Amino acid sequence: MSEKKSAVDGGNHAALWHGRFAEGPDAEAVAFETSIHVDSRMALDDIRGSIAHASMLGKTGIIPANEADEIAAELAKIAVEIKTGKIEIDTSAEDIHSFIEGVLTDRLGDIGRKLHTGRSRNDQIALDERLYLKHAVPDLRKAVTDLIAALIDIAEKNLNTLMSGYTHMQRAQPITLAHHLCAWSQMLVRDCCRLDDALKRIDFSPLGSGALAGSSLPINREMTAKDLDFSGVTPNSLDSVADRDYCIEFTSCFSILMTHLSRFSEEVIIWSTEEFKFIELSEKWSTGSSIMPQKKNPDFAELIRGRTGRVYGNLMVLLTMMKGLPLSYNRDLQEDKQSLFEAYDTVLSCVRIFTYMISSARWNKERMKASCVGGYANATDLADYLVRKGMPFRTAHAVVAGAVRKCIEKRKNLEDLTLSELREVTGTDLICNDVFEKIDPYMCAESRRTTGGPAQDKVREHIIELKRFIK
Numbered sequence: 238m239s240e241k242k243s244a245v246d247g248g249n250h251a252a253l254w255h256g257r258f259a260e261g262p263d264a265e266a267v268a269f270e271t272s273i274h275v276d277s278r279m280a281l282d283d284i285r286g287s288i289a290h291a292s293m294l295g296k297t298g299i300i301p302a303n304e305a306d307e308i309a310a311e312l313a314k315i316a317v318e319i320k321t322g323k324i325e326i327d328t329s330a331e332d333i334h335s336f337i338e339g340v341l342t343d344r345l346g347d348i349g350r351k352l353h354t355g356r357s358r359n360d361q362i363a364l365d366e367r368l369y370l371k372h373a374v375p376d377l378r379k380a381v382t383d384l385i386a387a388l389i390d391i392a393e394k395n396l397n398t399l400m401s402g403y404t405h406m407q408r409a410q411p412i413t414l415a416h417h418l419c420a421w422s423q424m425l426v427r428d429c430c431r432l433d434d435a436l437k438r439i440d441f442s443p444l445g446s447g448a449l450a451g452s453s454l455p456i457n458r459e460m461t462a463k464d465l466d467f468s469g470v471t472p473n474s475l476d477s478v479a480d481r482d483y484c485i486e487f488t489s490c491f492s493i494l495m496t497h498l499s500r501f502s503e504e505v506i507i508w509s510t511e512e513f514k515f516i517e518l519s520e521k522w523s524t525g526s527s528i529m530p531q532k533k534n535p536d537f538a539e540l541i542r543g544r545t546g547r548v549y550g551n552l553m554v555l556l557t558m559m560k561g562l563p564l565s566y567n568r569d570l571q572e573d574k575q576s577l578f579e580a581y582d583t584v585l586s587c588v589r590i591f592t593y594m595i596s597s598a599r600w601n602k603e604r605m606k607a608s609c610v611g612g613y614a615n616a617t618d619l620a621d622y623l624v625r626k627g628m629p630f631r632t633a634h635a636v637v638a639g640a641v642r643k644c645i646e647k648r649k650n651l652e653d654l655t656l657s658e659l660r661e662v663t664g665t666d667l668i669c670n671d672v673f674e675k676i677d678p679y680m681c682a683e684s685r686r687t688t689g690g691p692a693q694d695k696v697r698e699h700i701i702e703l704k705r706f707i708k
């Protein structure tokens with residue numbers, strides 16, 4: 238018999254609480270209440286927590302030190318066997334805690350039965366979730382900084398690639414592609430900061446809170462916390478087992494991150510249209526149509542935009558599940574993992590896919606530059622020019638608005654007019670020959686030298702800051 242079989246058939250995988258019950262549960266009841274299909278992804282975290290717990294039990298003399306060592310060694314072996322696939326997780330177990338304890342007890346008998354001393358699955362699950370998030374969230378953060386790096390890379394090559402900036406989806410003022418991409422990067426920086434901040438709040442171990450009221454055994458919570466690299470212990474045992482703020486908080490961080498990806502995806506979709514054509518997605522990150530042979534669609538961007546709804550949905554599930562729960566542990570809390578994990582998996586894959594998609598795209602500089610011509614994106618610059626010549630801004634605004642109206646009738650751009658035509662449409666001779674460089678689209682972007690503006694060295698300064706951040 239393979240070891241795999243004995244782990245499953247060892248007879249110890251009945252529910253951990255079955256002793257209280259004369260009758261076995263109905264198969265449908267078991268299927269309804271188990272969580273192993275969701276929580277088995279925390280198997281290694283569960284084992285890590287159990288090893289720390291066992292060694293604390295040994296060090297405090299609650300169980301003999303040699304038995305604690307035996308438990309820890311066997312658990313370490315089980316971890317390797319799970320990792321290498323030698324042990325398959327038995328999906329008929331109630332949850333990952335029962336399964337691992339069952340395998341241990343199959344192998345060590347009564348010694349294995351000592352592992353759960355001074356512990357409840359209520360503090361165990363709270364611990365496992367925190368341990369899981371403590372390594373999973375940094376993986377996501379890394380994916381986000383990879384995306385920022387990809388955007389910086391494109392930005393650095395496009396510091397003087399002109400494009401129109403938009404408000405209300407109407408051409409507004411000339412900027413550069415670099416300036417635009419750095420705006421998205423800054424949103425992603427905030428996403429990373431939010432994750433970091435939430436990580437700080439989960440860095441406290443709930444282990445030793447027991448079912449709800451700690452333990453009468455002399456367990457040492459600080460010892461296990463230190464062993465598991467937490468910065469401290471949670472200060473109230475009831476709160477420790479009833480708290481799922483972190484699930485809500487991370488899923489809310491994921492939701493905001495998805496909002497950014499969704500908005501950016503929307504832009505990629507618009508930019509891929511024939512009407513805009515600012516960007517051409519690589520074939521690898523596009524799809525075709527089953528009926529229209531010519532089609533090349535931005536489906537990946539659309540799927541990211543679409544999956545955003547699922548992440549928001551998960552946040553809503555968690556908030557609704559928590560609303561009205563009395564202290565302390567209630568089984569409702571088991572429902573947290575499905576939403577948390579689904580949100581995490583979704584956001585992680587979306588960040589990765591977005592990175593591949595955006596870094597393999599081609600940028601159509603000619604089309605972007607053309608968006609600065611027509612649409613009077615330099616009207617503010619003409620007004621600013623008049624302000625510099627002493628005209629009050631409000632007057633300059635009205636003067637240029639009138640000039641734009643006349644240009645629309647003449648079907649001309651401001652920069653197409655001669656000096657005398659410009660004087661005529663504005664009705665002022667404050668305008669001299671130096672106006673033309675001021676209303677040239679490139680100069681319009683370059684002369685906006687305020688901190689955070691589109692001028693090349695201002696964007697370069699921002700890039701330096703972004704690079705410092707992702708390092």
Ligand code: ARG
Binds near residue numbers: 272332362566572
């Ligand atoms: N599987 C449960 C959860 O995910 C932990 C077990 C606690 N069960 C209980 N009956 N107290 O929350």
